[in-house]
Amino acid sequence: MPTDWANSGIDLHLDLSVAGDRRSRVEQALRDAIRSGRLAPGTRLPSTRALAAELSLARNTVSAAYEQLVAEGYLAARTGSGTTVNALPARPRPAARPAQVPTPRFDLRPGSPDVTTFPVEAWIRATRRALARAPVSAYDYGDPQGRPELRAVLATYLGRTRGVLADPEHIVVCSGFVQALSLLSGVVGGAIALEDPCLPLHRAVARHAGSRVVPLPVDGDGARVDLLTDAVRAAVLTPAHQYPTGVTLQPERRHTAVAWAREHGGLLIEDDYDGEFRYDRQPVGTLQGMAPAHVAYVGTAAKSLGPALRLAWMVLPAHLVEPVAEAKRLTDLHTESIGQLALAELMTSHGYERHIRTRRLHYRRRRDLLVTRIGGRHRLHGIAAGLHALLQLSPGGPTEEEVAARAAADGLALTTLGPQWHSPGTGDMEGLILGYATPGPATYPAALDALARALA
Structure with missing residues (x-):
């Protein structure tokens, strides 16, 4: 009678293609699996009856193979415990790998929120409610633009809180700002201007997508958008809170940027990476609200909730929706759907905004402690x-590399300003980019103590 593979309970792959009779082939297949480590010590093997049925062999053939491998020490057979894989003598260790960089005790590098504050219970409740209401189609392949539930709630939320003119049909959900930048760079093509300084990863992403990266200097009024020319197809800006200097793009420069986009048919890519967190001023309106036909607005849940969700959204000019959605389809088909449904539910129930308000107070207290402990003796920008804040080092004092080395010796990880410049080391100042959201509550004060010692 042929084996019913649908009902087979055995999950054991054995390669019986080696030469020899049936018993020797079973023996050799098991030896190879044990020697290679594919069958780990302690693994319990199927009974001889079950394996014989699966391999379409006589039971005594499998029993003889097991007995031979028990005699050779590969297997152990104990009454009542079945047959298990024995531990083989230790093999020579491969050459030692380079020493791993030790994990720092304290971390003030920017880029992440305080992940200990992720709203676990609220997210679980939102996920349960979302799954209870989800149509069956939600578990199938999805629209490259994203789930309609999330796009609808995002359009309302972004219009109310960030001044974005968002039509759900113009929104594409993606896996973080990095994917948004990659998709937009690939679709727009040609030269793309990025602020100088900016995150080195973003320059690498744009180049990987085939763009030629052009530096756009930043001063006290924000990016020098007056330097944009018709040779540039797109410009990436962080107008509300420039990374890493923290300056805000001033109104006259906003108008200049929009005028450039209209006159030259260029695209402004607005990175609103931490738009929810404002402490000493009203929220700054978006560029997109001034010229939705010329601005691709990108927001993300990485700072408000956590980077692990890999959820971001683009609000696109109408002419870019189809090509960007097609590029998304060809990249990864679509962003996973369950997280989108959970976020839509969290936003609909206002749990998202409650979390934002709580975190805003949490981070303001951290900012205040940084200013109190460090700001009296050092100049802080973007607070x-x-x-994050930019700590400007005084000329003639320790260099940023020296301060970072002192900090590392004390177990504190820091990010220096130097690598953020398009041409590292050519900037007009030295400094440290302090991510005061990153440490957990128990370590933040100690991290500031270590920073003070490094700066002393």
């Missing part, structure tokens, strides 16, 4: 908003 009115966001989750």
